[in-house]
Amino acid sequence: xxxxATPPPEIIAQTENTMVLSMGPQxxxxxxxxxxxxxxxxxxVVKADPxxxxxxxxxxxxxxxxxxxQAQTVIERMDYLAPSSNALCYALAVEKLLxxxxxxxxxxxxxxxxxxxxxxxxxxxxxxxxxGIDLGxxxxxxxxxxxxxxxxxxQEAVGGARMHPNYVRVGGLNGDxxxxxxxxxxxxxxxxxxxxxxLRGLLxxxxxxxxxxxxxxxxxxxxxxxxxxTGPSLRASGVAYDVRKAFPYCGxxxxxxxxxxxxxxxxxxxxxxxxxxxxxxxxxxxxxxRRLDKPGPVMIDDPKVALPxxxxxxxxxxxxxxxxKLISEGFRVPPGDVYQSVESPRGELGYYVVSNxxxxxYRIRTRPPSMYNxxxxxxxxxxxxxxxxxxxxxxxxPVFGEVDR
Amino acid sequence: MPSTQVPPIAGAAIDPPSLRPPIDDAxxxxxxxxELRARLEAxxxxxxxxxxxxxxxxxxxxxxxxxxxYHLLALAAKVATVAEIATPARVRILCGVDEGQxxxxxxxxxxxxxxxxxxxxxxxxxxxDGHPDLRRIQMPHDWAGHPLRKDYPMRGxxxxxxxxxxxxxxxxxxxxxxxxGRTLEALQEQVKRVREGRP
Numbered sequence: 153x154x155x156x157a158t159p160p161p162e163i164i165a166q167t168e169n170t171m172v173l174s175m176g177p178q179x180x181x182x183x184x185x186x187x188x189x190x191x192x193x194x195x196x197v198v199k200a201d202p203x204x205x206x207x208x209x210x211x212x213x214x215x216x217x218x219x220x221x222q223a224q225t226v227i228e229r230m231d232y233l234a235p236s237s238n239a240l241c242y243a244l245a246v247e248k249l250l251x252x253x254x255x256x257x258x259x260x261x262x263x264x265x266x267x268x269x270x271x272x273x274x275x276x277x278x279x280x281x282x283x284g285i286d287l288g289x290x291x292x293x294x295x296x297x298x299x300x301x302x303x304x305x306x307q308e309a310v311g312g313a314r315m316h317p318n319y320v321r322v323g324g325l326n327g328d329x330x331x332x333x334x335x336x337x338x339x340x341x342x343x344x345x346x347x348x349x350x351l352r353g354l355l356x357x358x359x360x361x362x363x364x365x366x367x368x369x370x371x372x373x374x375x376x377x378x379x380x381x382t383g384p385s386l387r388a389s390g391v392a393y394d395v396r397k398a399f400p401y402c403g404x405x406x407x408x409x410x411x412x413x414x415x416x417x418x419x420x421x422x423x424x425x426x427x428x429x430x431x432x433x434x435x436x437x438x439x440x441x442r443r444l445d446k447p448g449p450v451m452i453d454d455p456k457v458a459l460p461x462x463x464x465x466x467x468x469x470x471x472x473x474x475x476x477k478l479i480s481e482g483f484r485v486p487p488g489d490v491y492q493s494v495e496s497p498r499g500e501l502g503y504y505v506v507s508n509x510x511x512x513x514y515r516i517r518t519r520p521p522s523m524y525n526x527x528x529x530x531x532x533x534x535x536x537x538x539x540x541x542x543x544x545x546x547x548x549x550p551v552f553g554e555v556d557r
Numbered sequence: 558m559p560s561t562q563v564p565p566i567a568g569a570a571i572d573p574p575s576l577r578p579p580i581d582d583a584x585x586x587x588x589x590x591x592e593l594r595a596r597l598e599a600x601x602x603x604x605x606x607x608x609x610x611x612x613x614x615x616x617x618x619x620x621x622x623x624x625x626x627y628h629l630l631a632l633a634a635k636v637a638t639v640a641e642i643a644t645p646a647r648v649r650i651l652c653g654v655d656e657g658q659x660x661x662x663x664x665x666x667x668x669x670x671x672x673x674x675x676x677x678x679x680x681x682x683x684x685x686d687g688h689p690d691l692r693r694i695q696m697p698h699d700w701a702g703h704p705l706r707k708d709y710p711m712r713g714x715x716x717x718x719x720x721x722x723x724x725x726x727x728x729x730x731x732x733x734x735x736x737x738g739r740t741l742e743a744l745q746e747q748v749k750r751v752r753e754g755r756p
Contacts, residue, residue: 204672208695213704217711248580374634377606380669390636397639411639491582491628491649493609504626506614517612517626527672556695 170198173538177206181286181542184552188529190538197541200533202526207556215516219482220246220322223513228316230518231554233275236267236307237496239320242516244401245492245505246322249485252452259448260324261402266337266440267310267319268402268494269433273344274303275497276426283423283546284355287364292354299347302340309333323458324451329444337441344434352427365420369532369544372417379528382521383499384429385548387413388421395495407439419547426549457483482511498522498549518557522550583628583647593652594661597627601666605629605648608663611673613681617707621653623683625660654683662688680705 176187185206191199211230215223227242228235247253281296304314309330311317319326355361371381376389386393394411396404412428414421451458459478460471487509493502499521506515525548533541588596609628616622627650632642654660662685664670674685675694682703685691693700702709750756 205693205695205697210704213709213711248582373636377632377634378668380608380610380667391632391642392637392639393632393642393645394639398642398644413638415636488580489614490580491647500609502610502628504610504612504628515614517610517614519610519612519628523672524669527669530671531668 169193175538175541177203182545183282183550184555186526186545186550186552186555188533188541190541192538195537195539197533197536197538200529200541202529204523204526204552204555207552209553209557211557212516212518215513217512219511220485220513221478221482223516224321225316225318227516228318229553230520230557231275231496231498231501231522231551232315233278233551234271234497235316235318236271236320237494237501239318240264240268240402241492241494241496241501241503242505243320243322244494245490245503246485248490248492249488249505249507250322250457250483251486252323252454252457255452255454256324257449257452258403259328259444259446260450260452262440262443263325263329263450264320264402265404265407266437266444267307269436269440270303270306272433272497273430274300274307276430277303279426279497279546279549280351280355280423283549284361286542286546287361289355289358289361292351295347295350295354299344302343306333306336306340309336321451323454324449328447328450334441334444337437341434341438341441348427348430348434355423356427362420364540364543365423365547366418368419368536368540369422369547370418371528371532375531376417376528379531380524381499381528382524383495383497384425385422385525385528386499387411388425389417390415395493395500399493401492401494407436409436409439419543422547484509484511485513493519496521498551498554499525518554520554520557522552522554526550526555583649585649585651587651587653590652590654590658590660593650594663594666597629597650597663598666600629600648600650604631604633605646606634607632608667608669608673609647611663611670611677613677613683613705615681615705615707621655621658623654623656623681625652625654625677625683626650627652627663656682659684659686661686664688679703682706 170191170193173190173192174187175190176182177185182188187203187206189201189203190197209229211226214226218226224239224242228239230238244253247256277296277300281293284290284292307317308314310333311319311326371385371389373389373391376386376391381389382393390413392411392413397411409432412425412432414425455470455474460468460474464471465475485507487507489504489506491502491504493500495501500519501521502519504517504519505513508514529544529548532544536544586596607630609630611628612626614624614626616624629648629650631646652660660683662670662674664674664685665687671688671690672694674688675690675692677683678685678691679693679695680703692698696704
């Protein structure tokens with residue numbers, strides 16, 4: 153701790169022909185608190201340097217001071233548009249360290265897929281709505297948020313909270329689906345295809361939208377890999393890398409779905425890939441829904457990690473002891489390290505988890521897809537207009553809770 | 558019935574990766590700092606085109622103290638279908654580095670290492686030689702200390718509050734008479750008069 157106070161660094165120096173402009177961190181189209189220091193020649197961007205860290209909350213540090221189960225609550229706050237993806241990835245990583253991956257009940261796996269895909273649609277709804285607003289298409293925002301609202305209602309039904317349900321737990325799920333959930337899900341499945349047609353109808357063939365996005369923010373496959381871009385942004389450059397297919401988890405290999413790709417690599421291709429991805433998510437949700445008619449356990453039958461059923465606590469001394477131990481000191485995880493990734497709505501979300509055998513994580517390193525995707529802005533922004541920068545940020549879909557953690 | 562809790566293992570914090578149960582998530586290699594760059598360049602030439610992630614872990618009390626962890630993914634830089642990609646290989650490179658030591662940068666091999674190395678520098682204090690722009694990234698530029706080190710307090714240092722900026726000092730409270738002429742003393746006098754029933 154010997155850093156002395158230093159003056160603010162000169163990020164970009166201006167030259168004779170260019171000037172320096174700071175965009176953000178309080179700019180409506182930066183989707184959060186992002187500052188971009190721009191060197192501009194009239195309206196053309198010569199160099200763009202995104203400055204992040206305005207939302208740094210030390211989540212990785214906080215998690216080191218919490219029990220394995222408690223850490224999940226702060227981890228869910230990273231990507232606040234897709235909290236269940238974070239929780240799922242973390243739970244899968246800890247389950248691998250515990251060696252209980254094979255013991256997760258099938259129904260829990262199916263519900264995890266269902267929740268993950270619902271989250272994907274909800275997250276893409278926010279992206280599409282705000283991306284539209286950035287370009288002046290206001291009405292699509294309301295259609296998107298209406299659909300997201302329905303999904304958040306379902307999220308509230310399972311976890312009690314709209315934004316951060318904390319439903320996926322190490323060993324399974326917090327509880328079974330509540331009564332009436334499947335009926336509401338069926339109603340939503342009925343509604344989504346029509347709503348998707350409306351969303352496409354509002355923007356896909358819109359000439360203004362096409363003018364603003366086609367050939368903007370070109371990303372070749374080589375560049376995308378250089379910048380470690382993953383998710384829809386990578387697939388819009390033609391590389392069909394999807395963690396759900398490459399490293400299946402939760403039984404994704406047993407579902408019938410496709411990975412939409414586009415070869416163009418521009419902002420419009422990223423828009424189309426995300427819309428196609430929402431259609432595939434609906435397919436996955438329908439398949440998962442059909443498997444949910446059969447009841448079954450949703451938590452692993454292992455008193456070491458799962459809380460005993462409440463009704464057994466008054467009857468069995470072992471159950472009481474396990475309950476007390478799990479609540480007061482949590483469970484211990486065997487020492488080791490593991491890298492686990494899932495396909496979050498933004499790309500490959502990974503956790504590198506290190507345990508030293510204690511009841512708290514030793515280190516949780518996140519692979520934040522948003523951060524790597526956003527970094528590519530340095531490569532694709534130069535040579536474009538400032539107005540197109542807004543399109544590029546929107547098409548990369550960063551979430552700053554995750555970029556800054 | 559015996560307790561189902563796993564007992565803590567003494568000294569496990571020294572090197573958890575060596576104690577790990579067999580998990581099939583990636584091939585693991587440990588590389589010395591002097592060979593790091595050559596090894597990473599060779600891996601990249603051998604098809605590991607994507608640097609998935611670059612992070613660090615602080616094993617306080619061990620020598621070397623830190624592990625810098627590189628996750629690589631073997632993905633070809635060309636348009637490819639799901640079937641062509643199948644299950645790409647992943648490799649994890651662990652590189653031990655002690656306090657005060659630095660590592661060579663790989664930001665010229667993979668552009669994405671730029672921010673990742675800045676983050677490791679910011680939160681762990683491990684410098685990277687040859688990095689073009691090694692500044693803090695998450696913490697403020699004049700922050701002291703590296704928060705993700707294990708000897709850094711969980712709730713941060715107890716910092717002195719910064720003095721109020723001059724413009725925030727209200728002149729009518731600090732000194733002199735305000736434009737209205739009602740100083741603090743005059744106000745107190747007025748309150749006293751009212752309480753005592755004087756006119």
